[in-house]
Amino acid sequence: MSSSTDFVLAVEDLTVSFDGFKAIDNLNLYIDKNELRVIIGPNGAGKTTLLDMICGKTRATSGSIKFKDEEMTTLPEYTRVRRGIGRKFQTPSIYENLSVFQNLEVSFPSGRSVLGAIFFKCTDEVKDRVSAVALEIGLSALLQTEAGLLSHGQKQWLEIGMLLMQEPELLMLDEPIAGMSVRERELTAELLKRICQNRSVIVIEHDMEFVKKIAHKVTVMHQGKILAEGSMDTVQSNPAVIDVYLGH
Amino acid sequence: MKSLQTFLKQPGVLSIAILAVVLLVVFPAIFDNFRLNLIGKYLTYAFVAIGLVVLWGWGGVLSLGQGVFFGLGGYCMAMFLKLEASDPITTKIQSTPGIPDFMDWNQITALPIWWQPFNSLTFSLIAVVAVPSILAFIVSYAMFKRRVGGVYFAIITQAVALILTTLIIGLQGYTGGVNGMTDLKTIHGWDTRTDEAKIILYYACAGMLLLFVVIGTFIQRSKFGTLLLAMRDKEDRVRFSGYDVSMFKVAAFCLAAAVSGVGGAFFALQVGFMSPSFVGIVPSIELVILAAVGGRLSLVGAVYGALIVNASKTIFSESFPDLWLFLMAALFIGVTMAFPLGLAGLFESHVKPWWVRNSAERHKIRARLKELENSPDEAPTLEEQNATVSAMAVPADGPDSLVMRRSSV
Numbered sequence: 001m002s003s004s005t006d007f008v009l010a011v012e013d014l015t016v017s018f019d020g021f022k023a024i025d026n027l028n029l030y031i032d033k034n035e036l037r038v039i040i041g042p043n044g045a046g047k048t049t050l051l052d053m054i055c056g057k058t059r060a061t062s063g064s065i066k067f068k069d070e071e072m073t074t075l076p077e078y079t080r081v082r083r084g085i086g087r088k089f090q091t092p093s094i095y096e097n098l099s100v101f102q103n104l105e106v107s108f109p110s111g112r113s114v115l116g117a118i119f120f121k122c123t124d125e126v127k128d129r130v131s132a133v134a135l136e137i138g139l140s141a142l143l144q145t146e147a148g149l150l151s152h153g154q155k156q157w158l159e160i161g162m163l164l165m166q167e168p169e170l171l172m173l174d175e176p177i178a179g180m181s182v183r184e185r186e187l188t189a190e191l192l193k194r195i196c197q198n199r200s201v202i203v204i205e206h207d208m209e210f211v212k213k214i215a216h217k218v219t220v221m222h223q224g225k226i227l228a229e230g231s232m233d234t235v236q237s238n239p240a241v242i243d244v245y246l247g248h
Numbered sequence: 249m250k251s252l253q254t255f256l257k258q259p260g261v262l263s264i265a266i267l268a269v270v271l272l273v274v275f276p277a278i279f280d281n282f283r284l285n286l287i288g289k290y291l292t293y294a295f296v297a298i299g300l301v302v303l304w305g306w307g308g309v310l311s312l313g314q315g316v317f318f319g320l321g322g323y324c325m326a327m328f329l330k331l332e333a334s335d336p337i338t339t340k341i342q343s344t345p346g347i348p349d350f351m352d353w354n355q356i357t358a359l360p361i362w363w364q365p366f367n368s369l370t371f372s373l374i375a376v377v378a379v380p381s382i383l384a385f386i387v388s389y390a391m392f393k394r395r396v397g398g399v400y401f402a403i404i405t406q407a408v409a410l411i412l413t414t415l416i417i418g419l420q421g422y423t424g425g426v427n428g429m430t431d432l433k434t435i436h437g438w439d440t441r442t443d444e445a446k447i448i449l450y451y452a453c454a455g456m457l458l459l460f461v462v463i464g465t466f467i468q469r470s471k472f473g474t475l476l477l478a479m480r481d482k483e484d485r486v487r488f489s490g491y492d493v494s495m496f497k498v499a500a501f502c503l504a505a506a507v508s509g510v511g512g513a514f515f516a517l518q519v520g521f522m523s524p525s526f527v528g529i530v531p532s533i534e535l536v537i538l539a540a541v542g543g544r545l546s547l548v549g550a551v552y553g554a555l556i557v558n559a560s561k562t563i564f565s566e567s568f569p570d571l572w573l574f575l576m577a578a579l580f581i582g583v584t585m586a587f588p589l590g591l592a593g594l595f596e597s598h599v600k601p602w603w604v605r606n607s608a609e610r611h612k613i614r615a616r617l618k619e620l621e622n623s624p625d626e627a628p629t630l631e632e633q634n635a636t637v638s639a640m641a642v643p644a645d646g647p648d649s650l651v652m653r654r655s656s657v
Contacts, residue, residue: 081490
């Protein structure tokens with residue numbers, strides 16, 4: 001049906017309709033290796049729905065999603081994760097009753113079957129990986145803290161850390177800096193720049209300053225379709241984009 | 249000695265040790281045979297209660313049909329015992345000797361094919377675990393793969409309980425109907441009705457229960473246990489961390505069913521009969537209440553819950569035959585209203601901190617007394633007194649406080 005590609009992610013002719021309303025309408029999107037792509041657009045443009053469909057939370061009505069040249073649309077969520085797609089949700093989604101260490105440990109990609117989990121051993125390899133990730137997200141000192149006691153920004157970082165534990169090749173972040181302070185935003189921008197070194201990242205964001213700081217390429221969505229795509233400057237000077245999103 | 253102390257200080261170990269002493273030493277010492285057998289019966293319900301701790305307390309999946317699995321385990325055991333009790337010599341007055349009496353009453357003239365394997369003790373013992381597990385797998389796989397959960401799942405389990413009860417009663421010729429299977433006497437020729445046999449069965453039942461509590465504790469500390477808690481809080485996060493959430497729920501459900509089946513088998517052995525009155529909706533809900541009163545997060549708590557609720561049931565019904573149902577209701581409502589996490593939750597939030605505080609104080613006083621003994625004529629200075637007071641005020645929160653909190657959430 002669709003062509004084979006060199007892209008990490010190739011979304012082609014993707015459509016989903018909820019009772020006739022097309023939240024995603026014949027959409028095409030290609031993500032390169034090691035690219036950091038930012039998706040912007042007004043509320044209701046279908047940005048979150050698009051991520052939901054790539055990770056399997058929402059099923060496509062038609063079209064194809066290829067990850068590393070493998071069709072994803074029919075696979076269950078956990079298989080897509082195991083292939084290398086990681087997804088961060090809009091509101092911090094962490095295990096509040098577990099410690100930071102346990103949150104990261106549980107996200108380590110082994111012992112994922114029932115028996116595997118019962119006999120899973122927290123080896124030195126796991127511990128090293130947890131401390132490496134904790135260092136990356138700046139929570140080294142808080143490993144034994146209950147995750148529910150972290151600040152909002154720290155929770156966001158913890159969830160990013162949980163994804164890093166899985167070493168995904170494609171990382172999708174839904175508004176990672178929402179509700180963060182100025183300083184936390186700066187730290188997050190640096191973190192994102194570091195972690196996209198050897199993987200592709202898709203970020204949904206509204207904060208234009210932040211987008212400018214991190215984006216390689218920007219995609220603007222509107223009413224389930226792609227309105228414009230390109231560098232930040234091209235997109236910002238596009239009259240259609242100014243009209244529907246950025247404002248005059 | 250030192251290693252024993254550190255072993256006991258691990259969270260959970262001491263409480264299991266105390267439970268073992270209570271069940272294996274204290275109860276046999278203070279109760280006569282009749283009461284001990286009664287406690288043995290209560291303990292068979294405790295099997296179901298600890299299964300519910302895993303399933304409901306940790307996994308957040310409420311089942312209102314655990315009586316089904318208790319009953320299936322019990323029936324598998326009872327079928328073997330019934331066949332042994334129905335040898336051709338004892339049943340020679342029947343029109344077809346050698347088959348269970350209720351079959352004869354229902355004009356059945358040959359042992360049905362699916363009864364045949366229950367002539368074997370090995371098969372029956374495997375069936376005690378396998379039959380409940382297989383049914384649990386079918387029901388839960390169908391439901392959880394379709395993401396049916398919460399109240400809807402609870403209602404489905406009730407439907408299963410109702411269906412099974414109706415089936416057992418309807419197939420009177422094959423199951424003994426409403427009366428169930430009675431007159432169970434021997435297992436491999438060993439009479440289970442003597443006083444001595446009842447004591448041995450009590451120990452076997454208590455020992456098996458303790459073994460399951462230990463296995464449960466192991467599971468709680470494994471990644472599986474952590475994942476159950478994680479799923480209860482943020483199911484989607486677990487799913488998008490690469491886990492097949494439905495299979496973990498299925499596993500927890502099958503585990504709870506298997507444990508309940510073993511409880512049912514011990515019930516049939518100790519009480520000497522099995523009937524549909526332990527399968528239906530009402531007994532299933534009573535089993536949930538055991539876990540709720542004892543504390544749905546604590547394996548050990550669930551065992552005490554089973555003992556306390558059933559003992560109160562016996563005591564109330566003996567002393568207040570007219571009022572006992574109201575008293576039971578008051579106990580359930582009172583406990584669940586006042587302590588949502590049951591008696592174990594009460595212990596964690598009130599008794600334990602009080603004990604830790606007290607022992608820290610005792611420790612201080614003892615140290616101070618020793619000091620005074622060594623220098624008898626020296627009165628304590630003001631600073632020293634202050635130091636003692638402030639040391640007492642420090643909350644004694646051990647390094648395992650996080651573990652404690654995790655298990656009590």
